Amino acid sequence: MIKKVSLLIIFILSGQLFVHAQEKLSLSKAIEIGLENNYQLKIVRKSEEVSELNSSWGNAGRYPSIEFNLSNQNTKDYNEDADYSLRYIIPSLDVSWTLFDGFAVQIRKDKYDDLAQLSKGNTVIAIENKIELIILAYYKVLLEKERLQVAEKIMSLSSDRYEKVKVGKELGSSVTFDVLQAQNAWLQDRSSFLIEKVDFNNSVRDLNFLLGVKESNTYAFADEFIPVDEKFQMDELLDKMLSENNTLKNRYIQEVLLKRDVDLARSNYYPQISLGAGVQHYSTRLKYDGLSATNSNSHDFYANVSLSFMIFNGNSNRRAMQIAKIQEEIGKVETEDMKHSLTNLLAQQFELYEVRRELYLLAQENLVAAELNLKISKDKYESGSINSFNYRDIQITYQNVALARVNAIFNLIESRTALVRMTGGILTE
Secondary structure, three states: OHHHHHHHHHHHHHHHHHHHOOEEEOHHHHHHHHHHHOHHHHHHHHHHHHHHHHOOHHHHOOOOEEEEEEEEEEEEEOOOOOOEEEEEEEEEEEEEEEEEOOOHHHHHHHHHHHHHHHHHHHHHHHHHHHHHHHHHHHHHHHHHHHHHHHHHHHHHHHHHHHHHHHHHHHHOOOOHHHHHHHHHHHHHHHHHHHHHHHHHHHHHHHHHHHHOOOOOOOEEEOOOOOOOOOOOOHHHHHHHHHHHOHHHHHHHHHHHHHHHHHHHHHHOOOOEEEEEEEEEEEEEEEEEOOOOOEEEEEEEEEEEEEEEOOOOOOOHHHHHHHHHHHHHHHHHHHHHHHHHHHHHHHHHHHHHHHHHHHHHHHHHHHHHHHHHHHHHHHHHHHHOOOOHHHHHHHHHHHHHHHHHHHHHHHHHHHHHHHHHHHOOOOOOO
């Protein structure tokens, strides 16, 4: 009776999470919550705002600068004829404007636009990373839930066997050895169940951490734990990766930025034409000691155009150009290296996906056979056709096959997610 009560308590405890779960959580909802609450994404988005603000014609130097100045000068003169004091008040408004600087303004504006695009690309990559983590964490919860159900089923079979053996001992059809053997199996399965329950609860905590919500939040998980059975072609995947992979897209933008640096270095070889204009007002007050002060006012206007051309500066411009070209060549090599690395990784992931797909199909067939074998062996054990050792071996075989199946499902989901991520499709899906 005590064992029955203990088993009932375990079942109640194991079901508490599901009983008290009120909120249904689908994968799409989990992604939405995770993207909304993630601190790193908030930082990346703020960096994107900064890049957008920098991408302006004013920051590139297209517009003139206007400056207001005000100066006050006072002089007291002591001499033999007459002492006097002199005061100047000079407000001025000055305009300076670079009319031409070797197309550097347009180049800088293009570079700022590219930097803004690069920042958006970094945001996309951060979002992709977060989505992939949430997908795997969500299905990890479903994996542990399936493993928990398998452990519960095996424990239930062991408990049923244990109770029947105890009854058999009371009736004289079983011996103490049979009872101890059944008890040992039940205790072992109970331990496995409790450990699996902890693993399930930890997987929920990990998911909550990724979502940025309270650790104690519980859910009714809406999505089924089944993989998408999809056939991929390596050639199609490679084409999509080279054109849609966001990490590679960012690498292309970085290559363009290096070309902009070459253009900026080249702009130093052109002359610079500048315009300076302004107006100044002079307010003068002159007062000799013993006499009345005299005031005068005047205005000056000016407009000047200047041209400057660097003839020689110790080959600084030449060195800057050479360095920029070398950096551009390095960037091209790095792009090719990234393409090569991603292509190699894609081939590995594709082959792994194909293998895991076959393993999943085999695990499905194996589970059908194991379930049938378990059902038949249970009937045979109860009828006395097989002994407890054979029945226990078949239970363990079923457990291993069932766990292999759920692991195969998770592995297939993991591989497919990696392929979709590499080919730039994780956001659209």
